[in-house]
Amino acid sequence: MATHRHSQRGTILVHPGVVRVTHWINVIAMAVMISSGWRIYNASPLFDFKIPAQLTLGGWLAGALQWHFAAMWVIAINGLVYLLYGLLSGHFRTDLLPLTPASVWGEFKNALRGRIEHKVGVYNAVQRAAYVGIICVIVALVLSGLSIWKPVQFQTLAALMGGYEVARRVHFIAMSLVVVFIVIHVFMVALVPRTFLPMVTGRAKVGTAEHGG
Amino acid sequence: MTELRKKLNRTLVAPTREIVKLERRLFLKQTLSLGALTLLSGCDVTDDDNVQRVLSTISRWNDGVQAAIFDPNRLAPVYPESAITKPFPFNAFYSEPEAPRVDGNTYKLELGGLIRDKTAWTLDKLHALPQTSQVTRHICVEGWSAIGKWGGVTFKTFLERVGADLTAKYVGFKCADDYYTSIDMPTALHPQTLLTFKFADEILPASYGFPMKLRIPTKLGFKNPKHIMALFVTNDYPGGYWEDQGYNWFSGS
Numbered sequence: 518m519a520t521h522r523h524s525q526r527g528t529i530l531v532h533p534g535v536v537r538v539t540h541w542i543n544v545i546a547m548a549v550m551i552s553s554g555w556r557i558y559n560a561s562p563l564f565d566f567k568i569p570a571q572l573t574l575g576g577w578l579a580g581a582l583q584w585h586f587a588a589m590w591v592i593a594i595n596g597l598v599y600l601l602y603g604l605l606s607g608h609f610r611t612d613l614l615p616l617t618p619a620s621v622w623g624e625f626k627n628a629l630r631g632r633i634e635h636k637v638g639v640y641n642a643v644q645r646a647a648y649v650g651i652i653c654v655i656v657a658l659v660l661s662g663l664s665i666w667k668p669v670q671f672q673t674l675a676a677l678m679g680g681y682e683v684a685r686r687v688h689f690i691a692m693s694l695v696v697v698f699i700v701i702h703v704f705m706v707a708l709v710p711r712t713f714l715p716m717v718t719g720r721a722k723v724g725t726a727e728h729g730g
Numbered sequence: 731m732t733e734l735r736k737k738l739n740r741t742l743v744a745p746t747r748e749i750v751k752l753e754r755r756l757f758l759k760q761t762l763s764l765g766a767l768t769l770l771s772g773c774d775v776t777d778d779d780n781v782q783r784v785l786s787t788i789s790r791w792n793d794g795v796q797a798a799i800f801d802p803n804r805l806a807p808v809y810p811e812s813a814i815t816k817p818f819p820f821n822a823f824y825s826e827p828e829a830p831r832v833d834g835n836t837y838k839l840e841l842g843g844l845i846r847d848k849t850a851w852t853l854d855k856l857h858a859l860p861q862t863s864q865v866t867r868h869i870c871v872e873g874w875s876a877i878g879k880w881g882g883v884t885f886k887t888f889l890e891r892v893g894a895d896l897t898a899k900y901v902g903f904k905c906a907d908d909y910y911t912s913i914d915m916p917t918a919l920h921p922q923t924l925l926t927f928k929f930a931d932e933i934l935p936a937s938y939g940f941p942m943k944l945r946i947p948t949k950l951g952f953k954n955p956k957h958i959m960a961l962f963v964t965n966d967y968p969g970g971y972w973e974d975q976g977y978n979w980f981s982g983s
Binding site: 557558560561563578579580582583584586587590665667668669670672681682685 | 784785786788789792796799800801804805806807867869870871872873874875947948972975976977978982983
């Protein structure tokens with residue numbers, strides 16, 4: 518995060534309000550989308566396994582579809598608000614950029630050696646790569662979802678995805694990447710618990726290490 | 731001097747490390763129990779009446795959104811005959827041997843509702859209407875899809891022939907297997923919506939819907955009724971077998 522958001526009492530704004538609100542709305546909407554999506558997957562599994570029913574939402578296919586097509590509005594509108602804010606406020610430009618492969622690789626090697634650069638309110642290169650990456654994955658998740666939902670009305674989009682059947686697989690792979698991201702993301706926050714509170718209150722003390730999340 | 735500093739550091743740093751470890755452990759524990767709670771309640775949430783009411787309301791709103799998205803002139807992609815899925819999967823709410831056997835000799839399609847000429851149609855008369863065919867993708871609500879070739883009369887041609895009120899909202903269908911469903915008028919008038927009598931150039935076998943299936947490539951599979959015995963035009967929402975149980979009514983592709 519940008520260091521220019523300094524304030525009194527030795528704290529700085531780490532996560533602006535829009536980012537915090539859209540983050541938590543996304544947590545809920547994504548949980549509904551993934552758990553209901555798993556139930557929809559079970560109706561006609563693409564691969565040789567089913568998702569355990571206890572992990573799914575909706576009770577049966579119709580219930581899962583109702584949840585999925587309700588939460589899709591939340592995730593789409595919330596995502597658009599976040600993207601517009603990120604572009605217009607400079608959040609993406611100042612907090613997620615610059616991003617070079619060399620800096621990500623260097624940071625990653627450092628992290629493996631246990632040397633993580635941490636300035637409060639500033640994402641390191643690995644974090645930037647992860648956050649830019651997950652934004653792209655969620656965009657692919659939404660676009661492949663639209664292709665599956667309306668393969669006739671949105672047939673140009675569906676064709677760009679490689680057709681209906683390919684779009685189903687893109688949708689599944691993008692979901693899997695989001696799940697992998699969530700696991701690592703939550704693990705990192707658990708490793709450095711003090712990164713949790715700033716995503717709620719927005720502020721952190723200057724000098725506190727922030728290398729989680 | 732350096733020794734002393736090291737000692738000091740150890741005593742000062744050690745307790746904080748312990749606290750951090752404890753914090754981590756507690757955080758993990760709390761996250762896990764929160765996860766377990768959502769898992770336990772997960773499948774029951776949908777059964778709650780208030781939740782169900784909200785979900786149904788959103789589903790009806792999604793009907794409206796899909797009607798707005800629906801372009802009456804946009805055609806579903808068509809495929810070469812080489813792309814046809816063989817064997818084409820059987821699908822119904824019962825198993826294949828249970829598919830109804832309709833007697834084609836005594837069969838008559840009954841018409842009702844906002845239709846000027848309600849004379850019932852024999853199969854011979856239906857087969858004498860101008861025939862066409864198309865190879866399109868059937869997409870099931872479950873997610874799977876299969877490509878097939880259906881042949882019959884453009885549904886719009888039939889509706890015009892019998893003098894149906896084309897400004898009405900719905901067309902409803904009653905089937906020999908007690909299945910029933912309904913569609914919106916704009917979809918009924920879509921150029922690719924066909925009242926079909928043939929699959930892969932052969933008269934429909936019982937398992938594919940003899941004597942006729944309404945083929946709608948702009949809607950999900952369950953919106954394509956088979957074994958149609960009667961159809962009616964109406965402005966009162968007729969619902970459907972799956973729709974009344976919670977599947978989205980419009981279910982456009």
